[in-house]
Amino acid sequence: MRSRTRLLASTLVIASLALGACGDDDAPKTSAGTVTVFAAASLTAAFTEIGDAFMTEYPDAEVVFNFAASSELVTQIGEGAPADVFASADQNNMTKLTDAGGSATEPALFARNLLQIIVGPGNPTGITGVADLADEDLIVVTCAPEVPCGKYAAEIFANAGVTVTPKSLEENVKAVVSKVTLGEADAGIVYRTDVIAAGSDAAGVEIPEDINVVAEYPVAVTKDAPNADGAQAFIDFVLSEQGRKILDSYGFLAP
Amino acid sequence: MLALAGIAIAFFALPLVGLLWRAPWSNAWGYLTDHDALTALRLSIVCSLWATALSVVFGVPLAWVLARVEFPGRTVVRALCTLSMVLPPVVGGVALFFALGRRGLVGQYLDRWFDIRLPFTTAGVVVAQTFVAMPFLVITVEAALRQLDQRVEDAARTLGASRWYTFRRVTLPAVRPALVAGAVLSWARALGEFGATITFAGNFPGTTQTMPLAVYLSLETNPEEAIVLALVLIAISFAVLVGLRDRWFGARTAVAA
Structure with a gap:
């Protein structure tokens, strides 16, 4: 039931992102493809908007979200869920992932x-x-x-x-x-x-x-990321000034 | 046919085998004797039995009314009473808040006049479980009542038996297999209940934390413990389902004879 809701939520997110990206004439950047982001539940609203902005920046990109408790996300990634990016609501769960060799990059702090x-x-x-x-x-x-x-x-x-x-x-x-x-x-x-x-x-x-x-929020590219380049592009965007501004508007403090 | 049935069996058996395969057998005893696990298990058994009892007490009369009494809007009432089967349990939990919560339609008066609060109490767990479990009993018993030859009941009535006596001595024994099956289904549903319980009753060890909630939360930090707890839940349900299945068949042949 939970995962079904989540699936529906991500479908809606994709749909709204796709609509949001329409009619944008900005010069397209390099291809980013489909980026699957596993993010802590507390990031739901902020990351949805960041995904929106990201897709405006990369019109051919598609961001798919899976929002849940950080601990649950680590379990899912450990069981082979196809995540590109993992954004955790605490260091502890990120450490759990890195200790298990589940991350490809050094986790970057992006919010508090x-x-x-x-x-x-x-x-x-x-x-x-x-x-x-x-x-x-x-x-x-x-x-x-x-x-x-x-x-x-x-x-x-x-x-x-x-x-x-x-x-x-x-x-x-x-x-x-x-x-x-x-x-x-x-x-x-x-x-x-x-x-x-x-x-x-x-x-x-x-x-x-x-x-x-x-609470410190770290983000990293997962080891088995199907789309590591897209994942890095998304993380760079979260850490950019534009990403920071969106996080600010939802009440997240700078790292 | 056999091949398809084989696939169906594998479909149900494989996840269980998966759990057994990943179970940490060496630490299992430690997790089992953990105080919180035993508390959750006891609470689960007590609450699910209460929910089953309430389902029988209210569900059998409801099934009888739906099967035997002609009244306008019966189809609507039947659909209404089985809606909680298809409702996502979390939505069911929120709906229970609106009805029986502190600010709910009825709940505000329970709180104000009788000082009764259901959310975050063990009684709330029973309410949530009954809400999702009772339809299983109602549907099963109603179907049996409909198949029952009504002339047998009519005969009892013409011989001078009262309506209650007929129900108790003629109708009820005839639908007993269905009643047992319905009660077992309700019990199983109540035992595994998660969404409505965690939403309406919350999660607190000893008061509202049933086994499914304990399993879910330990999955967050200690998957090994979660697997052991889940296996205990499965073992108990399995034992009851296997045990009652035989008696239920026995009862059926007795009635047919």
């Missing part, structure tokens, strides 16, 4: 992200900081410790010296967001970029820098 407390629109429960989340009456959800955002949440609670008992440990960060935007949870720990993406459906409460965790 901070964590935030996500609450309902207008912050109805009046949460001011991490310490408030210890309140047993609040329904707090975080990611599971098995995925990066859950590991970070646990680090933040430890840094703040508070004991928080989440009601649920979600499989990925978007599930935490939807629990809060649906009003079923009062608060959650997600990336700053997720709060921005949720728009008016949620609000964010900053976590002070001294207890916050910085």
Whole structure:
């Protein structure tokens, strides 16, 4: 079911990218072909736009995305999924790939992200900081410790010296967001970029820098990339000023 | 025919063989006796049995109504009651939020008047599992009721049996094989339930983390453990399906005789 949704999502992405690329008269660059990008779920919106811009730059290129939890993507690549590019939401999963000899290039850091407390629109429960989340009456959800955002949440609670008992440990960060935007949870720990993406459906409460965790996003060409040249072109584009600008607009900090 | 059937068997058997092939047999015991794994297993069994029980209690009357009572819009009602079979489970979970969640149509009153909250509770797991599992029972039992010669029931009624007595002593024994089969199907579906559970009930060890959720999450960090847990789930289901299959056949011949 999940992979079917993903397939549908990538199909839609391709379709919208194909439409977006129409009628563009910029001088075409060298051929890039089909580039398959495996990217962390938190990059969904930003990378979709970057893919769009990339295809404007390379009209004959086609970017196909597979968005999922970084850990899941590493498993998929390890099992032989045909990825050209792997963009991870943490160093840990990238290291897992490089240690297994799964990357062809030295991973390049392209973005950083901070964590935030996500609450309902207008912050109805009046949460001011991490310490408030210890309140047993609040329904707090975080990611599971098995995925990066859950590991970070646990680090933040430890840094703040508070004991928080989440009601649920979600499989990925978007599930935490939807629990809060649906009003079923009062608060959650997600990336700053997720709060921005949720728009008016949620609000964010900053976590002070001294207890916050910085998530680092590395990207690399995979070892068995069917299209290594296209992969490198895509990574160069992510690292370019244009890519940086798009990442900025979604709330990602410069590396 | 045989060749095609052979392909079908291989299609089902090969993934299982794959799991067995990749299973870390030397560490298996360690993963099995892990506290979290046992908790998830117990929760899975308890919740799936509850879901099966609820499916029988509500599903049999529903099947009977669909099979025996003529009323306008019956086709629509039948489709409605089996919709959760085709609904992507995650969508089912979100729909349950809209109905029974803290802000849901009914859920807001459960919360306000009775202080009952289903999301993130074990009861929520049972609700999610029942939602996706019950149609399997309803469809099976309804089909059996339709095939049943209604004249037998009519005869019982003319001999003075009440409607309830007829149902209990004539109808129910006649459809027992279908009832057992439907209950087993529902149970199997509930045991493997993932999408609606993780969406509606969330994932927390001891409260809502069932085996499929535990398997999925350990796949992220520890695929070996995930394989062992999955095999346990498969072994239990397999044992029950094989065991009940024989009894179900036995019951069928008894009825035919």
